Amino acid sequence: MKKYACNEITLMQYIFLIHGAQVGIGVLQLPRVLAEKAGTDGWIPIIFGWLLSVISSLIIIQVMKKYPEGTLLDLLTNYFGTWVGKAIALCMSLYFAMKALSVIQRSILFIQVWIVPGVAGYVLCS
Structure with a gap:
């Protein structure tokens, strides 16, 4: 029997959680701050931030596969x-x-x- 069966989230819930955090922080306040600081070269940190977010999500998924019963x-x-x-x-x-x-x-x-x-x-x- 799973220890935290009522607290499990699906892969789609995890994806939507990450997407919601990125939209909430990125879309609402990032363009203005980025345009003020970086000017026309602001697209480069956006791509690196997205790549870092995707890589960290994949690492979390792979680590949690080895320990599926835990939080x-x-x-x-x-x-x-x-x-x-x-x-x-x-x-x-x-x-x-x-x-x-x-x-x-x-x-x-x-x-x-x-x-x-x-x-x-x-x-x-x-």
């Missing part, structure tokens, strides 16, 4: 030990929480500026 936290504690694995998991959790906060903040800002300019930001959150 990422189990994998980290298995390879790095209890304390280091939990420290890495905590750092990853903080990183993803900050990215989620950034995406939510930017989404509210864009909705507030383009769609409903007279509405306060706290009204859009509720």
Whole structure:
């Protein structure tokens, strides 16, 4: 019997999760920042960022194939030990929480500026 049967995601869910994160961060805020910093050569880091994202996803899939019954936290504690694995998991959790906060903040800002300019930001959150 699988330990985390109710928490499994399919390959398509994983693909859509990665795609949603890339669209949420990349499409909403990346073009303006990239154009300000890199100018006309901004397409080169976009291709390298996409390639790095795809390679890291494939590495994660291959590593998880060797340990199919565990979660990422189990994998980290298995390879790095209890304390280091939990420290890495905590750092990853903080990183993803900050990215989620950034995406939510930017989404509210864009909705507030383009769609409903007279509405306060706290009204859009509720």
